[in-house]
Amino acid sequence: MSYGRSKSDLKIEAEQVAWLAQVLGLDVKPEELAGLAAALSNQLPSIDVLERFDLKDYPPILRVDAEWYD
Amino acid sequence: MTDSNDLINLSISEAAAALRNGETSAVALTEATLARIKQTEPTVNAYATVAEELALKAAQRADTALAAGDDRGPLHGIPIGVKDICYTKGVLTEAGSKVLEGFVPGFDSTVVRKLDEGGAIMIGKTRCHEFAYGVNEPPTRSPWELNSYPGGSSTGSGVALTVRSAFGAIGTDTGGSIRIPAAINNIVGLKPTYGRVSAYGVIPLSWTLDHVGPMTRTVLDNALLLGAIAGHDPNDAASARQDAPDYTAGIQDGVRGTRIGIDREYVLYPGVIDDVRASTESVIAELAAMGAEIIEVSLPEFELTPETLFTVMMVEASTYHRQQLREKGDLYDPATRATLQLGELVPGTHYVTGLRARERYRSAMKDLFQRERLDALISPTMPLPTALLSELHVSRKDMDIEETPMISYIHHTFSANLGGQPALSAPCGFTRAGLPIGYQLMGRPFDEATLFRIAWAYEQAHDWHERQPPHVYD
Numbered sequence: 001m002s003y004g005r006s007k008s009d010l011k012i013e014a015e016q017v018a019w020l021a022q023v024l025g026l027d028v029k030p031e032e033l034a035g036l037a038a039a040l041s042n043q044l045p046s047i048d049v050l051e052r053f054d055l056k057d058y059p060p061i062l063r064v065d066a067e068w069y070d
Numbered sequence: 071m072t073d074s075n076d077l078i079n080l081s082i083s084e085a086a087a088a089l090r091n092g093e094t095s096a097v098a099l100t101e102a103t104l105a106r107i108k109q110t111e112p113t114v115n116a117y118a119t120v121a122e123e124l125a126l127k128a129a130q131r132a133d134t135a136l137a138a139g140d141d142r143g144p145l146h147g148i149p150i151g152v153k154d155i156c157y158t159k160g161v162l163t164e165a166g167s168k169v170l171e172g173f174v175p176g177f178d179s180t181v182v183r184k185l186d187e188g189g190a191i192m193i194g195k196t197r198c199h200e201f202a203y204g205v206n207e208p209p210t211r212s213p214w215e216l217n218s219y220p221g222g223s224s225t226g227s228g229v230a231l232t233v234r235s236a237f238g239a240i241g242t243d244t245g246g247s248i249r250i251p252a253a254i255n256n257i258v259g260l261k262p263t264y265g266r267v268s269a270y271g272v273i274p275l276s277w278t279l280d281h282v283g284p285m286t287r288t289v290l291d292n293a294l295l296l297g298a299i300a301g302h303d304p305n306d307a308a309s310a311r312q313d314a315p316d317y318t319a320g321i322q323d324g325v326r327g328t329r330i331g332i333d334r335e336y337v338l339y340p341g342v343i344d345d346v347r348a349s350t351e352s353v354i355a356e357l358a359a360m361g362a363e364i365i366e367v368s369l370p371e372f373e374l375t376p377e378t379l380f381t382v383m384m385v386e387a388s389t390y391h392r393q394q395l396r397e398k399g400d401l402y403d404p405a406t407r408a409t410l411q412l413g414e415l416v417p418g419t420h421y422v423t424g425l426r427a428r429e430r431y432r433s434a435m436k437d438l439f440q441r442e443r444l445d446a447l448i449s450p451t452m453p454l455p456t457a458l459l460s461e462l463h464v465s466r467k468d469m470d471i472e473e474t475p476m477i478s479y480i481h482h483t484f485s486a487n488l489g490g491q492p493a494l495s496a497p498c499g500f501t502r503a504g505l506p507i508g509y510q511l512m513g514r515p516f517d518e519a520t521l522f523r524i525a526w527a528y529e530q531a532h533d534w535h536e537r538q539p540p541h542v543y544d
Contacts, residue, residue, distance in 0.1 A: 032408060058426045
């Protein structure tokens with residue numbers, strides 16, 4: 001799996017992913033569980049990078065406007 | 071002008087002129103393009119589908135219309151390739167996936183409809199990564215280095231242009247998928263402002279990050295193609311209401327007084343190889359010599375962009391594919407399937423935090439442009455040229471920090487998807503190994519015209535864009 005650059009000590013086990021997948025109705029092949037667990041272990045710490053910045057004044061509203069000089 | 075090789079080497083603007091002064095016809099341009107496709111496809115595999123019969127009929131109609139005085143504009147009679155995630159009525163649209171094997175849409179995407187209204191000839195559907203996600207390996211090869219990454223996800227569009235099997239092409243860009251194949255294949259690619267080109271009828275990857283845009287061999291052609299496909303579309307909820315201007319107006323006005331920013335710490339980070347660094351510095355120096363003001367800037371929020379983009383994109387992509395993943399999971403490429411599964415495991419709170427981080431980034435970028443009165447930001451398009459396919463997902467050996475080439479490729483491109491601002495990649499040289507290098511300009515929303523003006527000025531001083539890859543087809 002190519003996406004994701006975060007690295008941390010978070011270690012999610014294949015059994016935990018299997019349980020999550022079952023809850024969500026995802027059909028994950030047994031041989032793919034370990035890879036998915038490793039990818040999730042890398043992905044979840046991304047939130048720490050985002051929260052290093054103060055986001056309290058930024059609502060989740062997407063705006064693209066042309067008036068950058070107004 | 072009857073020689074097929076002469077015809078396929080024309081730019082869109084040159085072909086348009088030749089059509090109008092009677093030197094060629096739409097049928098001749100189409101036949102030359104089809105012949106080039108037959109010659110190059112066994113090696114490069116840029117097309118998923120070639121619409122030979124439809125294209126020839128459309129070319130005959132284009133010639134008849136032009137002869138009758140019905141001139142649809144600069145794309146009239148010009149063969150254009152379309153990325154295979156854009157719906158084309160009556161033509162296979164498989165998005166590089168077995169999930170959609172045999173799917174034929176009943177209507178055209180808006181971008182294809184606008185091409186048709188502009189008299190363009192849809193020559194075929196260009197290959198892409200599965201659903202444009204960029205995690206599997208498409209069968210397309212770039213003649214610049216057959217064993218290396220051809221760029222993606224608008225892979226076939228980039229390669230078709232570099233081998234002259236299309237005069238222009240449509241790509242889509244969610245994190246760099248127009249600009250990366252543009253840089254790798256020595257062509258010009260523009261990710262327009264979010265909402266500038268309708269995404270209606272284009273299979274989504276990530277609704278809030280997806281952009282449809284033009285890929286061409288010259289800057290002028292890019293402006294012409296954007297002009298043909300831009301504009302409001304009530305069928306697309308994200309479509310912008312601003313009128314699309316004539317993007318060629320003022321393109322020759324030069325760069326004197328233009329203010330171009332560079333955040334050296336971020337865009338010339340240690341992952342940028344020496345040849346790319348030197349080419350980028352050369353572009354900056356030349357633009358300065360032409361009269362542009364180069365402004366040193368700093369935007370700490372750039373650091374937010376990788377995690378923000380991945381979080382938002384993965385969740386949105388998994389949402390779109392949720393039902394299909396359960397019904398046809400085995401038909402996805404294993405890498406795509408795994409990434410879609412991963413997106414379902416990302417908590418909703420992370421997604422919303424990603425949206426908030428995105429707004430902080432966008433706000434900071436806007437403040438930077440306002441504070442410094444910038445017209446553009448400049449960077450390399452990619453920190454390195456194409457890499458061997460076998461090394462694409464392996465940590466680079468040429469740098470101390472841990473990063474694969476695939477992650478390096480999007481370092482400079484994905485921030486423009488988060489901010490929604492336009493970003494253009496154009497050729498600026500070659501590595502010592504002979505591989506193309508591109509530079510990127512990011513601009514103000516809806517100000518694509520300024521990017522064209524800067525890039526056109528630089529292009530006039532060089533022949534980078536005219537250089538062709540090794541002839542590897544016979």
